Amino acid sequence: MAESQSVVDRATTRKREGWVTGTLVLFCLASMVVTIAAGLVQVSFGEYSMTFRQAWTAVFNPAVIFDLDAWSSFLFGTERPEMSTESVVVWNLRLPRVFVAIITGATLSVSGAVFQAVTRNELASPFVLGVSSGAGFAVLATLVVFSGLTPFLPLIAALGGTVAFAIVYTIAWKGGTSPVRLVLAGVIVNMVFQSLQQGLFFFADDLGVVQTAIAWITGSFTGTGWEEVRIAVLPAAVSIAIALAGARQLNVLMLGENTARSLGMRVERVRFFLSAVAILAASAAIAVAGVVSFFGLVVPHIVRNTVGGDYRRLMVGCVFAGPALMVTADVGARLALGGTQMPVGVVTGLIGGPYFLYLMRKQQSMGEL
Amino acid sequence: MARTQGDADRGQERITDDNGIAVESALVGDSLELSYPTSEETVVDCARLDIPEEAVTALVGPNGSGKSTLLKALSNHLEPDAGTVRIHGSDLESFSQKELARELGVLSQENDSLSSISVEDLVYHGRYPYRGFFDGVSDEDHAAVERAIELAGIEALRDAELGQLSGGQKQLAWIAMVLAQDTDVLLLDEPTTFLDVHHQFRVLETIRQLNERKGVTVAVILHDISQAARFADYLVAMRDGELYDWGPPEEVVTEQLLADVFGVEATVEYEPELQVLPKRALSDR
Numbered sequence: 001m002a003e004s005q006s007v008v009d010r011a012t013t014r015k016r017e018g019w020v021t022g023t024l025v026l027f028c029l030a031s032m033v034v035t036i037a038a039g040l041v042q043v044s045f046g047e048y049s050m051t052f053r054q055a056w057t058a059v060f061n062p063a064v065i066f067d068l069d070a071w072s073s074f075l076f077g078t079e080r081p082e083m084s085t086e087s088v089v090v091w092n093l094r095l096p097r098v099f100v101a102i103i104t105g106a107t108l109s110v111s112g113a114v115f116q117a118v119t120r121n122e123l124a125s126p127f128v129l130g131v132s133s134g135a136g137f138a139v140l141a142t143l144v145v146f147s148g149l150t151p152f153l154p155l156i157a158a159l160g161g162t163v164a165f166a167i168v169y170t171i172a173w174k175g176g177t178s179p180v181r182l183v184l185a186g187v188i189v190n191m192v193f194q195s196l197q198q199g200l201f202f203f204a205d206d207l208g209v210v211q212t213a214i215a216w217i218t219g220s221f222t223g224t225g226w227e228e229v230r231i232a233v234l235p236a237a238v239s240i241a242i243a244l245a246g247a248r249q250l251n252v253l254m255l256g257e258n259t260a261r262s263l264g265m266r267v268e269r270v271r272f273f274l275s276a277v278a279i280l281a282a283s284a285a286i287a288v289a290g291v292v293s294f295f296g297l298v299v300p301h302i303v304r305n306t307v308g309g310d311y312r313r314l315m316v317g318c319v320f321a322g323p324a325l326m327v328t329a330d331v332g333a334r335l336a337l338g339g340t341q342m343p344v345g346v347v348t349g350l351i352g353g354p355y356f357l358y359l360m361r362k363q364q365s366m367g368e369l
Numbered sequence: 370m371a372r373t374q375g376d377a378d379r380g381q382e383r384i385t386d387d388n389g390i391a392v393e394s395a396l397v398g399d400s401l402e403l404s405y406p407t408s409e410e411t412v413v414d415c416a417r418l419d420i421p422e423e424a425v426t427a428l429v430g431p432n433g434s435g436k437s438t439l440l441k442a443l444s445n446h447l448e449p450d451a452g453t454v455r456i457h458g459s460d461l462e463s464f465s466q467k468e469l470a471r472e473l474g475v476l477s478q479e480n481d482s483l484s485s486i487s488v489e490d491l492v493y494h495g496r497y498p499y500r501g502f503f504d505g506v507s508d509e510d511h512a513a514v515e516r517a518i519e520l521a522g523i524e525a526l527r528d529a530e531l532g533q534l535s536g537g538q539k540q541l542a543w544i545a546m547v548l549a550q551d552t553d554v555l556l557l558d559e560p561t562t563f564l565d566v567h568h569q570f571r572v573l574e575t576i577r578q579l580n581e582r583k584g585v586t587v588a589v590i591l592h593d594i595s596q597a598a599r600f601a602d603y604l605v606a607m608r609d610g611e612l613y614d615w616g617p618p619e620e621v622v623t624e625q626l627l628a629d630v631f632g633v634e635a636t637v638e639y640e641p642e643l644q645v646l647p648k649r650a651l652s653d654r
Contacts, residue, residue: 019490174407245503251486252494258477261446263550264470264498309485 024307024317031320035102038327043094045335050086058090074226092225098327100224100232101344104285104292105326107236109303109318110243111285112296114278117250117311118271119182120257125297126161126282129186132296133193134164135279135286140197140213144204154235158283164189165279219292219345221330228288239281243315246274250311292326292345294352299325301359395554395586396420396443396473401452403435403442403610411450412438413610420554423584425576427597430607431631436590437478437558439607443588444475444556456554470498474552476543478559478590484532488542491531492517495549517548520582521575537568544575555579557589561596573600594631595645598622606630618643 044055064070064087073080074091083091108126115124115131126132138160142149149156171185172178197217204210215222249270252260260267282296302325303317326344329351333344398418404411413435420426420443428436441447443454445461454461456472464472474495495517496510518524521541531539540560547555557576561569577600579585591597597604597618604621606613608630614621622643627635628651635647 248500249502251490252497254483254486255491255494256477256479256483258446258475258479261466262444262470262475262477262547263494264467266466309483310490 019310019312021307021313024313027303027306027317028320031317031324034324035320035327038324038331039095039098039102042098042327042331042334043090046089046094048085048089050089054086055090058084058086059095061087063087064091075230077227077230096226096229097221097224097330100221100228100288101326101330102323103229103232103236104221104289105295105299105322105324106240106319107232107281107285107322108292108296108326109299109322110240110315111278111281113300113303113311113314113318114243114246114250114274114281115296116300117253118275118278120254121182122301123183123297125294126278126286127190127291127293127296128183130164130168130189130193131161131279131282132286132291133190133197134167135161135283136217136291137164137193137196137200139287139290140200140216143213143216144200144209153287154231154284157287158235158280161279161283161286162276164193165275169275215343216290218343219290219348220341220343221289221333222341222343224288232284232288235280235284239277239284240319242277243274243281244319246277247311247315249274250315254309254311290343290345293349294356295322295326295348298348298352298356298359301356393422394419395422395457396588397455398439398443399453399455401439401442401454402450403438403447404450405438405447411610413442413607415439415452415610415612418443418605418612419615420586420588421603422586423580424602425580425587425589425600426603426605427601428588428590428605428607429594429597429630430613434607434630435610436607438610440475440556440558440588440590444473445469446475446477467498470550470552472552472554474547474550474555476547476555476557476560478562484530486531487527488523488529488531488534488545489514489518489527491542492527492545492549495546498550513549513551517545520548520579521545522571535565535568537564537571540564540568540572541575544572548579552585554586555588557587559590559592562592569596594622594627595647598643598645 040052040056040059043059044050044052050058058064064083067081069078069081070083070091072078074096080092111131112125115126115129116122118124119129126135135157138156139153142153142156168182168185168189171188172181174181201210201213204213249265252263252265253267253270255263257267260270285292299322300314300318303314303321307313307317326348329347330344333342333347336342336347397420398415401413401415401418402411403413403415418439428440430436438447442449445454456464456469461469492514493506493510496506496513499510500506518527521544523538523541523545526534526538526542529538531542534542544557544560547557555576560572560576564572573596576587576589580587589601591600599618601618603616604618605615606621606626613630614626619639622637622645624635624637627633627637627645627647631647632651633647634649634651635645638644638646
């Protein structure tokens with residue numbers, strides 16, 4: 001007994017919860033710096049020209065930051081108090097776009113990471129598993145046909161995503177699911193839903209709606225404001241919090257289905273629950289920004305390569321890296337071409353696609369974890 | 370109480386130890402019929418299987434004889450088409466998944482090559498059945514993990530990543546994880562296959578120590594009949610999904626068994642100790 005006592009002491013002094021590594025802290029700090037820098041660039045440029053100084057003073061203007069009325073107008077849509085023009089441009093037009101990018105970046109990458117663990121498949125992402133196209137179809141249908149339901153977009157998107165994911169899972173199910181069957185089923189369901197999306201265009205009344213719809217299918221932050229922040233922030237916060245808390249479950253899932261079951265996990269139930277969380281996260285993003293391609297697939301890989309495969313670190317890394325990359329990509333989408341804005345999905349697709357190919361070439365074992 | 374119920378159920382033959390005293394069974398499979406969901410065919414048909422309490426039982430048999438299938442049923446990974454499995458007298462079905470994981474540790478054959486996890490983190494996963502969704506690590510968890518690492522003899526490897534280890538070291542790490550579960554019964558599916566001789570012995574010695582020091586009941590599938598004959602207290606020989614014979618190795622291992630079950634001609638020596646010397650494959654199989 002004395003022996004086991006000393007053993008306990010040693011274990012405690014080793015400080016077990018030390019999964020936070022220096023690399024992780026550095027990675028998160030660097031991501032934050034990138035997010036802030038890209039965000040500041042984003043608010044400084046635009047049609048209403050401002051100097052960096054002007055823009056930055058407007059961002060850090062204490063008269064706005066500490067004004068409860070202003071915040072209540074941002075977050076709850078109440079009457080906006082009097083502000084200077086700079087403040088209005090920065091706080092009402094440009095900053096919310098950055099916040100939406102932050103929310104979408106975090107949710108999409110967390111969602112991708114969760115899906116990759118749940119399906120034990122490095123190729124999994126909300127897009128591959130049909131969630132994006134299902135949610136996309138649901139949102140598009142709402143915009144084009146049932147425009148009265150717009151306030152419930154995340155819920156509707158989640159519903160569409162869930163339906164698509166359920167179809168994918170059912171097709172792939174055969175006394176258990178295999179990564180390859182899941183991806184194949186996902187590809188097929190994706191095609192069907194994309195056809196449905198394209199079919200919807202014929203129901204659109206005017207060209208403006210079609211243009212919005214296209215921007216939306218590619219994923220775009222153009223014209224996003226506080227309303228989008230209000231729509232997405234709650235489901236995003238809830239799903240990210242649960243995903244972070246579930247990191248240990250994801251780690252055990254990664255040990256393989258048999259081992260997880262032997263350790264007492266009700267594997268199907270945990271998978272189902274965490275998939276639901278991932279769908280909610282992806283839907284929050286899709287509801288406000290559309291289908292941003294490759295993001296949920298690539299970001300977890302970047303984070304994994306840097307901080308390692310432990311989901312406790314991976315999740316935290318994703319929460320920081322996702323926003324950094326998304327805000328940066330949006331800076332590119334908005335400012336790279338000077339006059340015209342691109343949808344951010346074009347940028348992420350153009351960069352994410354080749355990067356993923358590079359990863360595939362570099363890593364020998366891709367496809368199954 | 371569970372034990373008396375088990376006794377009442379037991380009408381058939383009983384196993385006895387060297388002194389003729391009846392041995393209790395930790396795990397009992399009763400009229401099991403097993404098949405996989407993907408096929409109709411019954412893979413294993415077994416009237417009764419006993420895993421004696423506080424002893425090491427080795428399951429042996431040629432490839433495809435149903436050893437792994439039987440072990441899956443014993444560990445609740447495969448639901449039997451017919452029959453029941455009882456642990457200490459209670460039906461496996463009556464346990465929740467986590468309760469069962471505190472009674473019964475299982476090491477599957479193919480452990481996916483997850484490479485970026487440290488040995489210590491892996492062993493801590495063995496405490497999963499003791500922790501709730503939001504629970505942190507308790508002192509008890511620390512102690513169990515330290516004991517498991519010490520018993521498996523992998524103190525030196527605790528910070529290494531699984532991907533850097535040899536096959537044998539990996540297997541010891543996985544075994545430590547199962548040991549951290551602190552169960553009375555342990556099922557191991559071919560823990561020594563593909564290991565070099567040194568690590569084969571390390572694994573077997575760990576199992577033996579666990580059995581002797583803690584009285585843990587072990588059922589282990591072993592590929593090598595000579596190894597099984599020397600190592601185990603009881604042997605269960607399987608052939609074509611049926612129990613061919615079972616009992617202490619000295620009684621079970623005969624030249625006839627090696628011919629019938631394994632299809633090899635072999636000499637068996639009983640003095641000074643049980644030894645199996647396979648000679649050649651029999652031609653009719």
